Amino acid sequence: MKSRSALFVSVSLMALVAMILGACGTAPTPTEAPAPVVTEAPPAEPVGCGAEGTIIIAYDGDIDHVEPMEFRSIAGYDATANLYEPLIQQELVDQGDGVFIGSEKFIGAGAESYEVSADGTVYTFHLRKDAKFADGTPITANDYYYTLKRALEGPGYITLLTGFMAVSSMDQVEVVDDYTLKITASQPAALAEIILSFQVLGAVSEATATAHATADDPWAETFFRTNSNSSGPYIITSWNAGVEYVFEPNPNYWRGSEYFHNCKVIFRVVPDATTREQLLRAGDVDVALGVPYGDLKELEANPDIKIYHVPTTRVYHAGMNQLQKPFDDVRVRKAMSMVVPYQAIIDNVIYGYGANPGSPIAAGMVTHTDEFFTYDQGTVDEAKALLAEAGYPNGFTVDLVVPQEDQARVDSATWIQSGAATIGVTVNVNALPIAQFNGLLDGMDENSKHNLPFYIFEWYSWGNDPAFQFTWNFKCGQWTNYSNVCNEELEQIITDLTLSRDPAEREELSKRGQEIVVQEEVPWIYLYAPEWVIATRSNVSGIALFNDLTLRYAFLGKK
Numbered sequence: 019m020k021s022r023s024a025l026f027v028s029v030s031l032m033a034l035v036a037m038i039l040g041a042c043g044t045a046p047t048p049t050e051a052p053a054p055v056v057t058e059a060p061p062a063e064p065v066g067c068g069a070e071g072t073i074i075i076a077y078d079g080d081i082d083h084v085e086p087m088e089f090r091s092i093a094g095y096d097a098t099a100n101l102y103e104p105l106i107q108q109e110l111v112d113q114g115d116g117v118f119i120g121s122e123k124f125i126g127a128g129a130e131s132y133e134v135s136a137d138g139t140v141y142t143f144h145l146r147k148d149a150k151f152a153d154g155t156p157i158t159a160n161d162y163y164y165t166l167k168r169a170l171e172g173p174g175y176i177t178l179l180t181g182f183m184a185v186s187s188m189d190q191v192e193v194v195d196d197y198t199l200k201i202t203a204s205q206p207a208a209l210a211e212i213i214l215s216f217q218v219l220g221a222v223s224e225a226t227a228t229a230h231a232t233a234d235d236p237w238a239e240t241f242f243r244t245n246s247n248s249s250g251p252y253i254i255t256s257w258n259a260g261v262e263y264v265f266e267p268n269p270n271y272w273r274g275s276e277y278f279h280n281c282k283v284i285f286r287v288v289p290d291a292t293t294r295e296q297l298l299r300a301g302d303v304d305v306a307l308g309v310p311y312g313d314l315k316e317l318e319a320n321p322d323i324k325i326y327h328v329p330t331t332r333v334y335h336a337g338m339n340q341l342q343k344p345f346d347d348v349r350v351r352k353a354m355s356m357v358v359p360y361q362a363i364i365d366n367v368i369y370g371y372g373a374n375p376g377s378p379i380a381a382g383m384v385t386h387t388d389e390f391f392t393y394d395q396g397t398v399d400e401a402k403a404l405l406a407e408a409g410y411p412n413g414f415t416v417d418l419v420v421p422q423e424d425q426a427r428v429d430s431a432t433w434i435q436s437g438a439a440t441i442g443v444t445v446n447v448n449a450l451p452i453a454q455f456n457g458l459l460d461g462m463d464e465n466s467k468h469n470l471p472f473y474i475f476e477w478y479s480w481g482n483d484p485a486f487q488f489t490w491n492f493k494c495g496q497w498t499n500y501s502n503v504c505n506e507e508l509e510q511i512i513t514d515l516t517l518s519r520d521p522a523e524r525e526e527l528s529k530r531g532q533e534i535v536v537q538e539e540v541p542w543i544y545l546y547a548p549e550w551v552i553a554t555r556s557n558v559s560g561i562a563l564f565n566d567l568t569l570r571y572a573f574l575g576k577k
């Protein structure tokens with residue numbers, strides 16, 4: 019295994035971004051109600067846009083803002099996914115039955131085409147000459163240059179990602195002409211295309227930003243929190259915070275009107291799950307998100323409702339802090355892993371809508387293997403023997419902290435509790451409000467180490483790649499390394515995985531990394547990798563998802 023030096027900026031702070039890009043944290047709470055959106059050149063009401071052409075979605079969360087380079091709520095990311103057009107995007111693959119899923123192949127979006135140099139360091143993008151912002155002005159290489167400059171030099175969080183591209187300076191970005199942009203990485207980086215496809219690098223209009231910038235706000239962040247001169251397929255034509263938002267097709271979007279399967283999408287905020295289901299049954303909404311797993315079978319039996327479920331690489335796990343007793347002994351961590359009733363959790367917590375991941379690199383992510391997950395074959399006697407060797411022949415007592423708003427995690431905790439009791443371990447389930455849970459999870463001791471011993475968390479990376487999973491969760495000193503894993507061999511694997519573009523080498527690296535995490539370090543008890551579930555009226559189709567699991571509205575239509 020050859021060694022590489024990590025020449026990009028240290029990623030010790032990069033884990034901060036995973037609160038959103040990992041889709042694993044609580045959505046930020048808006049500090050104030052946003053002002054009404056001002057949309058440049060709003061279109062006239064589409065001809066014939068009635069109920070048959072309007073899609074109403076009942077969301078379980080609210081949009082806090084739409085500034086593309088600031089942390090925002092999950093609903094906010096759904097919005098910006100439809101407002102901003104990156105240079106490239108995943109190629110969508112028709113899964114059948116009206117479902118389209120992003121593949122590992124990338125195709126042009128804002129760029130009509132692109133090339134990568136033979137040594138994997140120079141990316142040349144040829145932009146579409148017919149692409150325009152919502153106000154009708156052309157989208158040029160200068161706008162993408164400005165977007166990258168905003169990412170690298172602005173006050174947002176995107177600089178935490180650009181290191182994965184081996185890009186740390188605008189000296190590495192060149193406007194060749196109005197429709198050609200060149201990016202030169204410091205060295206080959208496996209994740210460059212993935213990062214460049216993220217919605218957070220969708221084109222921002224330099225002219226619009228300049229017009230609304232101030233001395234105190236040079237990047238016009240305040241303006242972009244509630245406004246967008248869209249480069250993507252939709253514009254927001256109505257903003258009623260906490261109630262509903264109206265998205266309509268961008269009249270200047272380069273793909274043209276034939277791209278859209280609807281003429282309007284209404285984003286309706288419905289926090290209560292029971293209410294969302296009632297609205298769906300009655301036909302008052304076309305789509306409902308956040309339906310509890312326990313209700314899905316009943317809904318599937320309704321001929322007027324269709325349940326779409328798509329496998330994801332989201333990994334729910336019980337984390338064990340390696341610097342806190344009793345979990346500072348790997349034998350304790352292995353013993354606890356042996357007595358969890360894994361199948362009961364799949365059957366009774368997520369009701370079969372998912373599977374046990376068996377690894378931090380879940381099925382569906384390149385290089386996944388579950389060959390090192392053997393804990394479901396362990397016995398109570400083996401687990402008791404490990405506890406005795408570790409100095410706990412009579413077991414111990416520990417609190418397991420979970421967010422009370424997530425019923426699936428609360429239910430999982432009770433199954434862990436019952437399994438641990440078989441080896442004399444008393445697990446007290448401590449269900450707390452999400453804000454308090456997050457405060458404890460993020461808490462650190464005087465040595466800047468996380469100090470919550472036992473918790474249930476989940477992790478999902480926008481970038482469907484093992485380098486992201488290993489970096490965010492197991493890199494020494496990472497802010498989201500809540501179990502305080504620090505393994506010298508794994509550190510080198512993470513660096514090599516991030517930079518290598520050789521599939522065979524990456525496969526070998528990831529496999530060894532999974533072996534270290536699952537069998538040698540054992541920081542997680544693997545609970546479930548749930549499917550992404552969406553409930554719709556039976557006449558609705560066109561579920562299109564990239565790796566960020568945000569709905570692409572243009573595909574939604576009615577039969």
